[in-house]
Amino acid sequence: MSNKQIKIRDVAMAAGVSESTVSRVLSGNKRISEKTRQKVMKIVDEMGYRPNAIATSLARNRSNSIGIVIPDSDNEFYSTTFFQEALRGISTVVSDNGYDVLISSGRPDEVTALKELVARCKVDGVILMRSHIKDQSIRFLHESKFPFVLIGTSVEYDDVYSVDNDNFGAAFELTKHILGQNRRNIAFIGGGSNFVYTMERLRGYEKCIESNGAELRKEYVRLDIDTVRKAYEAMSELLQLKRRPDAVIITDDTVCAGIMDSIRQNKLNIPDDIAVASFNDSLYNRLSIPPITSISVNSIELGRKAAETICRILSGDSVDIKNIRVDFRLLARDSTILNRLP
Amino acid sequence: MSNKQIKIRDVAMAAGVSESTVSRVLSGNKRISEKTRQKVMKIVDEMGYRPNAIATSLARNRSNSIGIVIPDSDNEFYSTTFFQEALRGISTVVSDNGYDVLISSGRPDEVTALKELVARCKVDGVILMRSHIKDQSIRFLHESKFPFVLIGTSVEYDDVYSVDNDNFGAAFELTKHILGQNRRNIAFIGGGSNFVYTMERLRGYEKCIESNGAELRKEYVRLDIDTVRKAYEAMSELLQLKRRPDAVIITDDTVCAGIMDSIRQNKLNIPDDIAVASFNDSLYNRLSIPPITSISVNSIELGRKAAETICRILSGDSVDIKNIRVDFRLLARDSTILNRLP
DNA sequence: CTGAAAGCGCTTACAG
């Protein structure tokens, strides 16, 4: 491996052409004679020349990077595989389109970090990995008209490119599945109420309860349950109710353990005494005893679609759908299904 | 938000100084009069000027990015939180040092991806997230003398900067803990034998068995068990042995479920009939029933240390220790502990 | 302490 960075000038001299010509060959410019093209390519290959990406970026005025902000630590995000799966989906697609992924630790806070990325021309576009009800990041990107795609849903703007599951529909279907197992007293334990998906799932649950003539009981709904401890407590309280729930839906699978603990502590059986259903289909859901019914959200696909969209936007291609839906799957497991034959 | 990118020239004009001066003020150059400094900073703040990172990079001949290659899909890596935790540690530290993290999907393969990062001057340094026994990536970076830090251990070179757990020691201690629980027939189920840590853990296990006068039985050791299915099969076979193991150590916690399944299928009790111990302390280990004894590897810290090291290297600071050890913790839980009082 | 000029390694109108 030669130590010296080899430059376009070296290639030009070796090939006996101008730097412009080399540049044109490499960028696939059409009005170059086949002969010159071949000659140049030969030298390029021989010398192993690769254009300096930074110089290219400066000249072309585009970074060829897509920015992502790492979510805050300690929130539920990080114990889930959502982030890394989505990141994989993004990274693969984006790289096939000639972009890199630039990760910014969201310091000192997400909006500041985003402003820095934009102001310093570090990225051509941004993928936002989650949406709050009031979302400063969305607001900033939207107002500055900077290209971005949201994995999630914006409640403030309807002209934002986004990729999301149908959280309403998923919760609806999940609730329906449980009602179908002859449960009427279904509790709902939700994560942060500042997340759009939490509230969407709540809506789906409520709508389904209502439209099936079951009773919607306020005391069955608990929000902002975002730690295992809080989940344990919330569940314990639910189990004290005179009208004890016979099923529980958990929005945030990372706190499932608290739920399970509480149920066990109360010596109740799953699913006989109480059915349990969750979202995200984490390893924990799958491997739990009994396995927990869950909604699989297909994080990789969410990432892929978001990446495809931002790439299309940046290349000026038309994007047919502003709000892409990625299909979820309801995985019915023993935690909700009665009377399984052994 | 003004649409036009504001440049150093604009600041210079507004402040009535030269571009050089503005540049010097911003880069903290000392030989600038306090007065000019203040004047310039005032304008900078007013205009909200932020230097174009790409132009700076080109002029300074450094990208201010640290490269990371996303591990291949489908391998055990991705179901673990190791990657995302390490990434968080890296990202935080690196950003405090003025660098960004550039993620490369390892396409078409990791070495090619690395070569691209290096050849195109996209990153100043690289953090490698794992180490194989024969590792082309390490070899490439080492031979090209490109700055990098390894999370793991190099078996080929001893002059590589690396950050790792003491995998030998951890396995030794874990094995000792189990021997201390009056088990003599300890099986070992390891992940990919091409990973350094797998083999280090195997060594620690073997050494401990031997030095405690227990019998080292070849049929107790299974390697390359990297899927839940393989784990299930391997465990089932182990349980068929005439001399059935009374304990099992699993190198790769993501396949634990297969082990547990097999044990359950065989109607054996944990820990009475067989003790189970694992590594990585995943959520699954923690929340399993019974909870599984595990080695916590502190992924965030691995990431942090690796980041600190690469930053020191790049800034020319001395790095005292070439091979940094991050402490592990043995978390003894019910899966290995007999006769717990209820 | 400060400025004019050259340079970082590319790209791309412009002209031919």
Added chain:
DNA sequence: CTGAAAGCGCTTACAG
């Protein structure tokens, strides 16, 4: 189809 020149937005010897 090809080249010379200007430019992308900074930094940094060099000179004063």
